[in-house]
Amino acid sequence: MDPVLLARWCEQHLGSPPVEEMFSSGHLSAVIGLRLADDREVVVKVRPDSPRIAACVEVQRRLFQAGYPCPRPLTGAEPFGEDVATAEAYVPGGAVLPSADHAAEAFAEAFARLIRLAPRPAEVSTLDPVPSWADWNHTADGLWPYPGEDPEVNLNEVTGPEWIDEAGRRARDRLRDSESEAVIGHCDWLAGNLRWSADTLLVVHDWDSLIAESEAVLVGFAAALYSTVNADELATVEDTERFLDAYCRARGREFSADELKRSWAAGVWTRAYDAKYQHSVGQPVTSLTENEARERLRRIGTGSQRS
The missing domain is CATH 3.30.200.20 (Phosphorylase Kinase; domain 1)
Known part of the structure; x- marks a missing residue:
């Protein structure tokens, strides 16, 4: 600088x-x-x-x-x-996580409030291009978009692992099965981007990660990316279920069966994208495991071919 x-x-x-x-x-x-x-x-x-x-x-x-x-x-x-x-x-201070027994509710309620207060997409100028980890609907060739964080890498030219490619493909195909009205939300709802005072949200950072997308997809990203006990550990399958339940309570309505499946598919997509990138650049694959991918795919009605 x-x-x-x-x-x-x-x-x-x-x-x-x-x-x-x-x-x-x-x-x-x-x-x-x-x-x-x-x-x-x-x-x-x-x-x-x-x-x-x-x-x-x-x-x-x-x-x-x-x-x-x-x-x-x-x-x-x-x-x-x-x-x-x-x-x-500058907003200093705050803890990385709320209390472990209230994490799902705290993260989900904060996300629901953001969706409720954000302007409609038509009220602001373009939020394109979508960050790569959320860009399941890209128009480029191949399954994976080019990583915005590393445009020299072409994930589609990297072989395997087969289970990551399969997870991403099945999630993308499920997301393309239906669509709904877009709202504005945060697509990188990682613990590192939020700070808490006990269980009260102090501040949210990283506002470059706003996108216009269907509510179910945005909630699916958030439910898969937040943390409950350690900011370095992403949500488990059970954590994601708790987040989705808490979000619906905070919004005052249940998701339809289709919306719920799209939320699970969105979570699979973003975690599989990160896993593919980690593999492609020689990092340990920490964003998704094969067993967890199989379990998350089961919840969108499309299990692994090897399950």
Whole structure:
């Protein structure tokens, strides 16, 4: 990160230069925590430009105005050299997980509130392209989309494992069997993106992960990705069941049989995509096991060929 460019950007868009870097991190974005000369603490995010970033910031702004616990956006999507940057208020503190015996309800209720308060897709500009781990309906050749986090990798050119490809294919085919009206939601409902004060949600981060998708699919992603006892361990099959039950209670209506199957299929897709990527780049496959894939597929009415 060019400190001169960063200082100039802060002065231009925040009205004050940085005097201290509190932290820096990032995977798909460079994330820098700064204390400004006027004593404000802010977070600046820099990433390659995309038309979806402006829409993500607008949704985050509306959610903040509606009282949802997200950082207050301080800028829109503004040029940063050849990239684009945004700034938001820094929200420190909080625990990574709520209490273990209330985790499913806490994560599900927070997700239901987000869906309820978010604007309709037609009210904001495009949220395309969809992040790769949620892009089951991509139009490129092959089963798997190109990884946005690593565009040099073509998952379709990597052999096996057969059970991961099978899980992804069966989940995608089930998702394509039906469709419903899109809503806006968060497609990366990982424990690392939320912070809690006891069982009360303190803040949700990573608002670049907003997409327009059917409610059942969004809930399926969330139910498969959250954690209950350890932020490094994704939801078990039983955890996913508890999340889906808790979400329906929070929304005040049950999912139909078709919606429930689409939720399970969405969870299989995103976990299988991550597993395929891990295998493709030589990492341990931790996002899904063959036995768990078989059990999740059974819940969408399409079991493994070897079950």
